[in-house]
Amino acid sequence: MNEAPPCAVHARPVLLCLSHLRWDFVFQRPQHLMTRAARTHEVIFLEEPLHQDVPAPRLDLSPRPGGVTVAQPILPHGTTPDAAVSAQRDLMDGLLAARAGRKLVAWFYTPMALAFAGHLHPDVTVYDCMDELSAFRGAPPAMLEMERRLIARADLVFTGGRSLYEAKRGRHARVHCFPSSIDTAHFGQARLGPAEPEAMRGLPHPRLGFFGVIDERMDIDLVATLAALRPNWSFVMVGPVVKIDEAALPRAANIHWLGGRGYADLPAHLAHWDVGFMPFALNESTRFISPTKTPEFLAAGLPVVSTPVVDVVRDYADAGLVEIAEDAAAMAAKVEMMLARDRGPWLTRVDAQLARNSWDITWGRMAGLIGDIAAPQMSVARAGAGRAFQTIRAAGAAHV
Numbered sequence: 001m002n003e004a005p006p007c008a009v010h011a012r013p014v015l016l017c018l019s020h021l022r023w024d025f026v027f028q029r030p031q032h033l034m035t036r037a038a039r040t041h042e043v044i045f046l047e048e049p050l051h052q053d054v055p056a057p058r059l060d061l062s063p064r065p066g067g068v069t070v071a072q073p074i075l076p077h078g079t080t081p082d083a084a085v086s087a088q089r090d091l092m093d094g095l096l097a098a099r100a101g102r103k104l105v106a107w108f109y110t111p112m113a114l115a116f117a118g119h120l121h122p123d124v125t126v127y128d129c130m131d132e133l134s135a136f137r138g139a140p141p142a143m144l145e146m147e148r149r150l151i152a153r154a155d156l157v158f159t160g161g162r163s164l165y166e167a168k169r170g171r172h173a174r175v176h177c178f179p180s181s182i183d184t185a186h187f188g189q190a191r192l193g194p195a196e197p198e199a200m201r202g203l204p205h206p207r208l209g210f211f212g213v214i215d216e217r218m219d220i221d222l223v224a225t226l227a228a229l230r231p232n233w234s235f236v237m238v239g240p241v242v243k244i245d246e247a248a249l250p251r252a253a254n255i256h257w258l259g260g261r262g263y264a265d266l267p268a269h270l271a272h273w274d275v276g277f278m279p280f281a282l283n284e285s286t287r288f289i290s291p292t293k294t295p296e297f298l299a300a301g302l303p304v305v306s307t308p309v310v311d312v313v314r315d316y317a318d319a320g321l322v323e324i325a326e327d328a329a330a331m332a333a334k335v336e337m338m339l340a341r342d343r344g345p346w347l348t349r350v351d352a353q354l355a356r357n358s359w360d361i362t363w364g365r366m367a368g369l370i371g372d373i374a375a376p377q378m379s380v381a382r383a384g385a386g387r388a389f390q391t392i393r394a395a396g397a398a399h400v
Helices: 029-037 081-097 111-117 143-153 162-171 184-192 220-229 263-270 293-299 310-317 328-340 343-354 359-374 376-382 385-398
Strands: 014-018 042-046 050-052 058-064 068-076 104-108 124-129 156-159 175-177 207-211 234-238 255-259 275-278 304-306
Touching (some): 014 029, 014 081, 029 042, 029 068, 029 124, 029 359, 042 081, 058 081, 111 143, 124 143, 124 359, 162 310, 175 359, 184 263, 207 263, 220 234, 220 255, 220 328, 234 263, 263 293, 275 328, 293 304, 293 310, 293 343, 304 310, 304 328
Parallel strands (some): 014 104, 042 068, 156 175, 207 234, 207 275, 234 255, 275 304
Antiparallel strands (some): 058 068
């Protein structure tokens, strides 16, 4: 195992984050929360394994800005699924053995991690459900059963939006809704006139921009239709393409697929767009989403148009902050309206809304709930909280 430098404050509790997302992929909810957790915890972000030409399993540890240590299991090519689970368990146990005697928070983003972490007995178990992973393309068949087990043993369940909260709140006694938050200072840099990125220089205005993962959640037919309907508009699409064939993306002179960009580079891109563009498909994979990019667009001062994703409608459109359109023609009309209107009154409402929300506030509330669970007086009440709630519900259902 390649150890990172030892933690200077060894008394800090350990937060082991088990994630299906890679730290260096896209900076989003896990990264925002874990960098804040690292102020008071030793945070270890355990990723899914990589398969390489190595003679034996190993665990690579490397620090990231913000105080998080990323742990990458490296497994030999040809490792069977059962052997992979066993190797991950052994590597994780070795990692934690070196930190024995310290408080441990196990923070799950993927229920599938229970396969190798189910034997742990942390002081607090958190399931931060940021997406309905079972609805995503390529989801393992066991996902729903593993989630049932995770909820049953969790002390706290957090959800990434209202729709997810409504789907999970009947399954555990302590489910808390924490929708997408915002780093206003970071995205607010877009309002300060940063230099235009070279890749966009010369593109005609108006520019409609999207940033984020480009996958089955994007309505690529809508993108193609709107681009054909308004050939003088530029469509700037920023983000990695995953789980869909890149060859299937619409190609036109006014559609520009720029690929992924670093988090630090995003404000400069948004500064030179005219409208934030959220062309989400309406399918099972988007039924429960609460896109982080919604408040990020708003913090940048960009008007936003979106398809009618439920949480976007309820959290932003109903407040008059985001425009909603179901098809290309309606979306074109909404964009033209936003381009023509005075942004002043709208920006005042946007800033008032954003002032009530931040990743710092969200983490502070989460940390408070974790502290309540970890307090000695809660030790009896918390035991099997999820299991007890499930048992009561199941017993009641049997007599309906």
